[in-house]
Amino acid sequence: xxxxxxxxxxxxxxxxxxxxxxxxxxxxxxxxxxxxxxxxxxxxxxxxxxxxxxxxxxxxxxxxxxxxxxxxxxxxxxxxxxxxxxxxxxxxxxxxxxxxxxxxxxxxxxxxxxxxxxxxxxxxxxxxxxxxxxxxxxxxxxxxxxxxxxxxxxxxxxxxxxxxxxxxxxxxxxxxxxxxxxxxxxxxxxxxxxxxxxxxxxxxxxxxxxxxxxxxxxxxxxxxxxxxxxxxxxxxxxxxxxxxxxxxxxxxxxxxxxxxxxxxxxxxxxxxxxxxxxxxxxxxxxxxxxxxxxxxxxxxxxxxxxxxxxxxxxxxxxxxxxxxxxxxxxxxxxxxxxxxxxx
Numbered sequence: 001x002x003x004x005x006x007x008x009x010x011x012x013x014x015x016x017x018x019x020x021x022x023x024x025x026x027x028x029x030x031x032x033x034x035x036x037x038x039x040x041x042x043x044x045x046x047x048x049x050x051x052x053x054x055x056x057x058x059x060x061x062x063x064x065x066x067x068x069x070x071x072x073x074x075x076x077x078x079x080x081x082x083x084x085x086x087x088x089x090x091x092x093x094x095x096x097x098x099x100x101x102x103x104x105x106x107x108x109x110x111x112x113x114x115x116x117x118x119x120x121x122x123x124x125x126x127x128x129x130x131x132x133x134x135x136x137x138x139x140x141x142x143x144x145x146x147x148x149x150x151x152x153x154x155x156x157x158x159x160x161x162x163x164x165x166x167x168x169x170x171x172x173x174x175x176x177x178x179x180x181x182x183x184x185x186x187x188x189x190x191x192x193x194x195x196x197x198x199x200x201x202x203x204x205x206x207x208x209x210x211x212x213x214x215x216x217x218x219x220x221x222x223x224x225x226x227x228x229x230x231x232x233x234x235x236x237x238x239x240x241x242x243x244x245x246x247x248x249x250x251x252x253x254x255x256x257x258x259x260x261x262x263x264x265x266x267x268x269x270x271x272x273x274x275x276x277x278x279x280x281x282x283x284x285x286x287x288x289x290x291x292x293x294x295x296x297x298x299x300x301x302x303x304x305x306x307x308x309x310x311x312x313x314x315x316x317x318x319x320x321x322x323x324x325x326x327x328x329x330x331x332x333x334x335x336x337x338x339x340x341x342x343x
Contacts, residue, residue, distance in 0.1 A: 014041075014102075046081070135211065229327055
């Protein structure tokens with residue numbers, strides 16, 4: 001790793017991006033933050049190519065907000081393989097002692113560079129990573145929606161790469177991110193567990209980063225069920241107690257499977273000409289679905305749109321979650337330990 005002439009640890013910032021509208025605000029906040037600036041910014045364009053929308057020119061406008069930092073910024077191609085692979089692409093180009101990861105939908109605090117350097121300078125020799133403090137602004141005039149509450153959970157999540165700084169040598173020691181995690185889900189926890197298993201510590205820093213709630217479609221909770229396949233990969237890599245190791249909420253997959261089984265049984269029994277047994281199974285499905293819907297509705301604003309969305313998606317989520325979990329178990333049943341893909 002290269003040293004740093006200003007007496008503080010050198011660091012690079014790696015940002016994977018799909019060039020969303022949030023990127024300009026992310027880069028503007030980084031450019032405006034006081035303190036020692038990053039030695040380099042590795043911006044990994046992870047839009048699939050070839051594609052007319054993936055032309056480098058689409059990045060020119062967001063990059064203009066960087067000012068003098070534009071000269072320290074390198075744009076790399078990620079190839080549309082997901083954020084884990086994109087971060088590895090950035091990591092391979094890093095030459096500094098520390099690598100700080102940011103997501104393209106966050107906004108670092110006004111003193112982030114100063115605070116980051118303080119976090120890194122104060123890191124003990126056995127500290128492999130220092131996490132930032134994430135703040136999620138929520139509406140004050142009403143109860144948050146299901147999607148807003150889900151985003152707010154990032155404020156207490158462990159090791160999320162929305163703002164996470166690792167020693168570069170530690171990242172290379174453990175092979176970087178596991179690229180089998182193709183979504184922005186669990187890839188950060190998997191990396192952290194491997195770093196801890198290697199004997200390094202991860203501590204909480206003091207720097208702050210804002211993570212606004214981005215707009216999302218009413219079907220976002222249904223699409224998120226794909227993450228159940230990633231949970232299956234986590235189980236195969238880190239054991240059945242990975243939830244405890246990662247200090248992660250266990251979720252409702254067992255309930256989802258039970259609800260799905262009840263619904264499937266009701267349909268099969270009805271088809272087999274057993275109406276009473278089908279009715280019992282159907283009641284089980286209805287009770288489980290109603291409990292799930294109410295658990296999501298009760299803390300929310302209960303507007304007409306939110307109620308409709310929760311009712312529809314609460315019926316669809318259990319079978320979707322079950323489908324993705326079973327698929328993940330089958331796909332990853334023989335998953336070996338991760339080894340970094342060669343550059």
